[in-house]
Amino acid sequence: MPKEKIRHLMNFLRHYTVFKNESNKFAFEQKLNHITNNQTTMGMEELIIYRAEQRGKIDGKAEEKYETARAMKEYNYPIADIIKITKLTAQEIEKL
The missing domain is CATH 1.20.5 (Single alpha-helices involved in coiled-coils or other helix-helix interfaces)
Incomplete structure:
Protein backbone atom coordinates (compact mmCIF):
# COMPACT_ATOMS: atom_id res chain seq x y z
CA MET A 1 0.00 0.00 0.00
CA PRO A 2 1.42 3.44 -0.89
CA LYS A 3 2.74 5.52 1.99
CA GLU A 4 0.19 8.30 1.43
CA LYS A 5 -2.74 5.87 1.68
CA ILE A 6 -1.31 4.47 4.91
CA ARG A 7 -0.98 8.01 6.28
CA HIS A 8 -4.62 8.75 5.42
CA LEU A 9 -5.77 5.52 7.02
CA MET A 10 -3.78 6.19 10.20
CA ASN A 11 -5.15 9.72 10.46
CA PHE A 12 -8.65 8.40 10.00
CA LEU A 13 -8.20 5.75 12.66
CA ARG A 14 -6.66 8.16 15.15
CA HIS A 15 -9.33 10.82 14.70
CA TYR A 16 -12.47 8.75 14.26
CA THR A 17 -11.96 5.69 16.44
CA VAL A 18 -13.66 6.15 19.79
CA PHE A 19 -13.02 3.94 22.81
CA LYS A 20 -15.15 3.89 25.93
CA ASN A 21 -12.37 2.20 27.86
CA GLU A 22 -9.09 4.15 28.24
CA SER A 23 -7.05 0.95 28.43
CA ASN A 24 -8.41 -0.09 25.04
CA LYS A 25 -7.47 3.31 23.63
CA PHE A 26 -3.97 2.96 25.07
CA ALA A 27 -3.62 -0.57 23.64
CA PHE A 28 -4.85 0.70 20.26
CA GLU A 29 -2.30 3.54 20.26
CA GLN A 30 0.48 1.14 21.25
CA LYS A 31 -0.41 -1.30 18.46
CA LEU A 32 -0.71 1.54 15.96
CA ASN A 33 2.73 2.82 16.97
CA HIS A 34 4.13 -0.68 16.60
CA ILE A 35 2.62 -1.09 13.13
CA THR A 36 3.95 2.29 11.98
CA ASN A 37 7.34 1.80 13.67
CA ASN A 38 6.61 4.71 16.04
CA GLN A 39 6.53 7.15 13.14
CA THR A 40 3.98 9.84 13.78
CA THR A 41 1.67 10.67 10.96
CA MET A 42 0.64 14.17 10.01
CA GLY A 43 -2.30 15.73 11.74
Whole structure:
Protein backbone atom coordinates (compact mmCIF):
# COMPACT_ATOMS: atom_id res chain seq x y z
CA MET A 1 0.00 0.00 0.00
CA PRO A 2 1.42 3.44 -0.89
CA LYS A 3 2.74 5.52 1.99
CA GLU A 4 0.19 8.30 1.43
CA LYS A 5 -2.74 5.87 1.68
CA ILE A 6 -1.31 4.47 4.91
CA ARG A 7 -0.98 8.01 6.28
CA HIS A 8 -4.62 8.75 5.42
CA LEU A 9 -5.77 5.52 7.02
CA MET A 10 -3.78 6.19 10.20
CA ASN A 11 -5.15 9.72 10.46
CA PHE A 12 -8.65 8.40 10.00
CA LEU A 13 -8.20 5.75 12.66
CA ARG A 14 -6.66 8.16 15.15
CA HIS A 15 -9.33 10.82 14.70
CA TYR A 16 -12.47 8.75 14.26
CA THR A 17 -11.96 5.69 16.44
CA VAL A 18 -13.66 6.15 19.79
CA PHE A 19 -13.02 3.94 22.81
CA LYS A 20 -15.15 3.89 25.93
CA ASN A 21 -12.37 2.20 27.86
CA GLU A 22 -9.09 4.15 28.24
CA SER A 23 -7.05 0.95 28.43
CA ASN A 24 -8.41 -0.09 25.04
CA LYS A 25 -7.47 3.31 23.63
CA PHE A 26 -3.97 2.96 25.07
CA ALA A 27 -3.62 -0.57 23.64
CA PHE A 28 -4.85 0.70 20.26
CA GLU A 29 -2.30 3.54 20.26
CA GLN A 30 0.48 1.14 21.25
CA LYS A 31 -0.41 -1.30 18.46
CA LEU A 32 -0.71 1.54 15.96
CA ASN A 33 2.73 2.82 16.97
CA HIS A 34 4.13 -0.68 16.60
CA ILE A 35 2.62 -1.09 13.13
CA THR A 36 3.95 2.29 11.98
CA ASN A 37 7.34 1.80 13.67
CA ASN A 38 6.61 4.71 16.04
CA GLN A 39 6.53 7.15 13.14
CA THR A 40 3.98 9.84 13.78
CA THR A 41 1.67 10.67 10.96
CA MET A 42 0.64 14.17 10.01
CA GLY A 43 -2.30 15.73 11.74
CA MET A 44 -5.07 17.19 9.65
CA GLU A 45 -3.62 20.70 9.76
CA GLU A 46 -0.18 19.51 8.66
CA LEU A 47 -1.77 17.43 5.92
CA ILE A 48 -3.73 20.42 4.59
CA ILE A 49 -0.60 22.60 4.62
CA TYR A 50 1.43 19.87 2.91
CA ARG A 51 -1.16 19.46 0.16
CA ALA A 52 -1.38 23.22 -0.36
CA GLU A 53 2.42 23.40 -0.68
CA GLN A 54 2.42 20.54 -3.19
CA ARG A 55 -0.36 22.23 -5.18
CA GLY A 56 1.65 25.46 -5.18
CA LYS A 57 4.68 23.64 -6.56
CA ILE A 58 2.59 22.09 -9.33
CA ASP A 59 1.02 25.45 -10.20
CA GLY A 60 4.47 27.09 -10.16
CA LYS A 61 5.90 24.50 -12.54
CA ALA A 62 2.98 24.97 -14.91
CA GLU A 63 3.43 28.75 -14.88
CA GLU A 64 7.16 28.30 -15.53
CA LYS A 65 6.36 26.31 -18.68
CA TYR A 66 4.18 29.13 -19.96
CA GLU A 67 6.83 31.76 -19.20
CA THR A 68 9.44 29.72 -21.05
CA ALA A 69 7.11 29.26 -24.02
CA ARG A 70 6.31 33.01 -24.10
CA ALA A 71 10.01 33.88 -24.12
CA MET A 72 10.76 31.32 -26.83
CA LYS A 73 7.87 32.63 -28.91
CA GLU A 74 9.17 36.19 -28.56
CA TYR A 75 12.54 35.01 -29.88
CA ASN A 76 10.79 33.33 -32.83
CA TYR A 77 11.63 29.75 -31.92
CA PRO A 78 9.79 27.23 -34.08
CA ILE A 79 6.56 25.96 -32.48
CA ALA A 80 7.87 22.39 -32.74
CA ASP A 81 10.88 23.29 -30.57
CA ILE A 82 8.70 25.06 -28.02
CA ILE A 83 6.48 21.97 -27.82
CA LYS A 84 9.51 19.69 -27.30
CA ILE A 85 10.98 21.86 -24.56
CA THR A 86 7.86 22.89 -22.64
CA LYS A 87 5.60 19.89 -23.37
CA LEU A 88 2.77 22.33 -24.05
CA THR A 89 0.37 21.75 -26.92
CA ALA A 90 0.42 23.85 -30.08
CA GLN A 91 -2.98 25.31 -29.08
CA GLU A 92 -1.64 26.37 -25.67
CA ILE A 93 1.37 28.01 -27.28
CA GLU A 94 -0.73 29.82 -29.88
CA LYS A 95 -2.86 31.37 -27.11
CA LEU A 96 0.20 33.03 -25.55
